[in-house]
Amino acid sequence: MSRLAPYPNHVPGTDLSGNGRVTMGAAKLWADGDPRGHTGYFLEPYPFVDPAKGADYRGEFLYTVDELVEKILPIHKAGWQIAIHANGDGGIEIVTQAYERLQQLHPRPNARHLVIHCQYPSYSQLQRLKAAGAYPCFFISPLYHWGEIHAGYVGADRVARFCPCHDADELGLPYNLHTDAPITPVDPLIQVCTAVTRTSRKGTVYGPDQAVTVMSALKAVTIHAAFLNFEEHVKGSLTPGKYADMVLLAETPLTVAPEYIKDIAVLRTYVGGDVVYSRS
Numbered sequence: 001m002s003r004l005a006p007y008p009n010h011v012p013g014t015d016l017s018g019n020g021r022v023t024m025g026a027a028k029l030w031a032d033g034d035p036r037g038h039t040g041y042f043l044e045p046y047p048f049v050d051p052a053k054g055a056d057y058r059g060e061f062l063y064t065v066d067e068l069v070e071k072i073l074p075i076h077k078a079g080w081q082i083a084i085h086a087n088g089d090g091g092i093e094i095v096t097q098a099y100e101r102l103q104q105l106h107p108r109p110n111a112r113h114l115v116i117h118c119q120y121p122s123y124s125q126l127q128r129l130k131a132a133g134a135y136p137c138f139f140i141s142p143l144y145h146w147g148e149i150h151a152g153y154v155g156a157d158r159v160a161r162f163c164p165c166h167d168a169d170e171l172g173l174p175y176n177l178h179t180d181a182p183i184t185p186v187d188p189l190i191q192v193c194t195a196v197t198r199t200s201r202k203g204t205v206y207g208p209d210q211a212v213t214v215m216s217a218l219k220a221v222t223i224h225a226a227f228l229n230f231e232e233h234v235k236g237s238l239t240p241g242k243y244a245d246m247v248l249l250a251e252t253p254l255t256v257a258p259e260y261i262k263d264i265a266v267l268r269t270y271v272g273g274d275v276v277y278s279r280s
Contacts, residue, residue: 001074001075001078004027004075004078004080007024009024010024010078010079010080011024011079011230012024012025012026012080012081012112012229012230013229013230013231013233019272020234020235020243020272021271021272023229023231025081025083025229026080026081026082026083026113026114027072027075027080027081027082027083028083028084028085028116029068029071029072029082029083029084029085030062030084030085031061031062031063031068031084031085031086031091031092031094031095032059032060032061032062032085032086032087032088032090032091032094033059033060033087034087035059035087035088035119035120035150035153035154036142036146036149036150036153038050038053038057038059038153039059039060040059040087040088040091040119040120040154041058041059041060041061041086041087041088041090041091041094042058042059042088042089042090042120042154042158043058043088043089043090043093044058045057045058046058046059046153046154047154047155048152048153048155049153058088058090059088059090059091061090061091061094063094064094065094065097065098065101068084068094068095068098069098069101069102069105072084072098072102073102073105073106076102076106076108076111076113077106079108081111081112081113081114081230082099082111082113082114083113083114083115083116083137084098084113084114084115084116085116085117086115086116086117086118087117087118087119087120087139088119088120089120089121089122089125092115092118092120092121092122092125093125095115096115096125096128096129096132096134099113099129099132099134100128100131100132102132103132103133108133109133110133111133111134112133112134112135112227112228112230113132113133113134113135114134114135114136114137114228115129115134115135115136115137116137116139117137117138117139117180118136118137118138118139118163118175119138119139119142119162119163120154120158120161120162121136121161121164122161123164123167123171126164126167126168126171126173127171129173130171130172130173135173135174135175135228136168136173136175137175137176137178137228138163138165138168138175138176138177138178138195138220139163139178139179139180140162140163140165140177140191140194140195141177141179141180141184141185141187141190141191141194142162142184143159143162143163143194143198143200143206144190144193144194144199144200144201144262145184145200145201146200147159147162147200147202147204147206148200148202148204150162151204151206156206159206159207160206160207160209160210161207161210162206162207162210163195163210164207164210165177165195165210165211165212165216165217165220166209166210166211166212167210169212169216174219174224174227174228175220175224175228176220176221176224176225176228177191177192177194177195177217177220177221177225178191178225179191187262188221189253189261189262189263189264190262191217191220191221192214192217192218192220192221192253192261192262193217193258193259193261193262194262195211195212195216195217195220196211196212196213196214196217196258196261197211197258197259197261198210198211199259214253214254214258214261215254218253222236222237223236223237224236243271243272243273244270244272244273245270245271245272246269246270247266247267247268247269247270248266248267248268248269248270249264249265249266249267250264250265250266250267251264251265265279266279267279
């Protein structure tokens with residue numbers, strides 16, 4: 001809490017700059033690491049790992065459920081939104097239980113706490129997040145950039161459920177698609193294309209049953225992303241009274257071949273109604 005004390009306003013989505021370009025976000029923590037570094041925490045062992053780590057190695061976690069609840073309960077009570085990095089289903093389980101416990105100890109109906117990256121959740125974990133009023137922020141672009149690396153580290157069966165957008169859609173659970181910049185390029189069209197095709201840049205398809213419609217993927221990088229940031233009143237859709245943050249595309253993602261979505265040219269970019277980029 002001492003690290004949060006200097007901030008004059010803890011309400012997520014609050015405009016801090018007068019023009020909406022700097023806004024208050026969530027209090028951020030980490031629960032586990034990254035599957036590519038064998039530090040993402042899983043409920044079952046990694047199939048391929050350094051023998052020195054042992055056959056039962058499942059990754060690393062930073063807190064037990066009790067330790068995490070003790071750390072975030074004061075933040076929750078103070079009214080902050082909380083965002084916790086968790087990739088493996090073990091890390092996600094710790095965060096899910098912690099969010100469930102928060103709502104039992106101090107109910108907040110519109111807290112919108114987040115699981116950042118949320119790469120390997122189970123269907124039941126997504127159900128429980130929804131019940132706790134929490135949301136997944138899917139870091140799906142690694143499926144495009146490094147799908148084969150993930151499969152080599154955690155197993156192809158797990159990668160088939162990487163960022164299960166279809167399950168979230170089925171549950172009516174809003175989610176975003178983010179880039180974790182600078183880890184992967186800030187390119188929303190790659191996120192949309194990957195969610196729709198589930199295809200890596202080497203052409204491997206992982207978990208086609210978790211593919212979603214183009215419209216679902218577009219919502220994940222617009223209106224649902226704004227909702228998860230408490231900014232749906234000013235961003236996320238082309239609506240009178242909102243910031244005119246938008247792009248003009250050479251073609252519509254709704255009609256081109258799905259695999260081509262990532263290659264659609266951006267002709268012009270607007271921020272707050274001002275042209276900040278124009279293709280020559």
